Amino acid sequence: DIQMTQSPSTLSASVGDRVTITCRASQSISSWLAWYQQKPGKAPQLLIYKASSLESGVPSRFSGSGSGTEFTLSISSLQSDDFATYYCQQYNSYFTFGPGTKVDIK
């Protein structure tokens, strides 16, 4: 089974900050990685697929990079609407989510 880890688990930031979240896979997953955003009481929403492709309708301040076992999600200039929990997910072999990274207000 492929295991996913994320760091940090919590990130405190201010509006306007550049934010980076790291996701690591226990074995190579090529570029078969997605990122989701979840706000309290809501369903997750797809942000990025295939490691770096931006889902339609997602603001361009979100970007993804990486391949193999190490990936990053970046937010270029954090907005108030971006305070949420972010999950990575591999879909190379079945499906596994990372434990999540909570982005909160500094």
Add this chain to the structure above:
Amino acid sequence: EVQLVESGGGLVQPGRSLRLSCAASGFTFDEYAMHWVRQAPGKGLEWVSGISWNSGSIGYADSVKGRFTISRDNAKNSLYVQMNSLRAEDTALYFCTKDKDASGSYFDYWGQGTLVTVSS
């Protein structure tokens, strides 16, 4: 507009069964794989089970294998999961999700979830 509406959740005793349903609309249901993903209270996301467009490929998380059965009815645009031998650790919000592909990739739409509580 894609809509996924889950139903069937509730309070159930350990060892009992429950069947969840997901009514899909706004897309051609029989062209896409579908999945169930759950989230225990205050915890992260866990993939539970997935089914390909024609039910030819089915997968389960180890945590539910042998107890849960996923199925779909393409004529009714519906997804199901039969959950048997329920345990306290199955308590979670269960999301129905649409796959981007016919056989399995990432999840581009999610329902709002139905809550399953397993407790005596």
